[in-house]
Structures are given as structure tokens and as C-alpha cells.
Amino acid sequence: MYSVYILYSPALNKYYVGTTDNIANRLIEHNTKFHIGAFTNRGIPWELFFSIEELSSKQAFSIERHIKSMKSTSYIIRLKENELLVHRLKTKFISS
Secondary structure, eight states, X not given: OEEEEEEEETTTTEEEEEEESOHHHHHHHHHTTOSTTOGGGGGOSOEEEEEEEEEOHHXXXXXXXXXXXXXXXXXXXXXXXXXXXXXXXHHHTTTO
């Protein structure tokens, strides 16, 4: 199963959206500069802000792309606060 995760960097006051099959390991990678030259290297420490779990890989990547296309911090915050919005996303991208 896959998850869409949203990280927050207090140092940059920015969010990062990604997809993974292991959030704990992925967070460690972001906070240890595992990927040389990655955007997230500048924002350490990153903290897990929110995640949407129990997704197929196709569903997770579609939801990630959708969230990124919104280009909106307020949308990201609403996702965390509104379970119905998350449910709608899961349903919308279930067969994509």
C-alpha cells in the first residue's frame, strides 16, 4: 500500500508533497540529505504534517499530482482539517 505524505519545514515555511510505501523511512531520507541536490535538503528538519494512507500506487501518484497542481498552502491545510475532502480525493482517483 502507498501513501501521499505532506511534510512541513519550519525553516522554509514550506510544504513538500510526495508518495511512498514507507513514510517513516522516507522522512528519514528527507532529513538526512539521502538524495543529493534534492529540494528538501534546504528545509531540514522536515516534519510530517499530514498523510493519506492505504492507496494503490496509481491512486497515490494521481492524488500527489492533484495536490501539487493546486499550488495552494490553504488547500493543504484544508486537507488536514477536512476528512470529507480526503475521502472525495480517494474516491475521485480510485480508478485512475
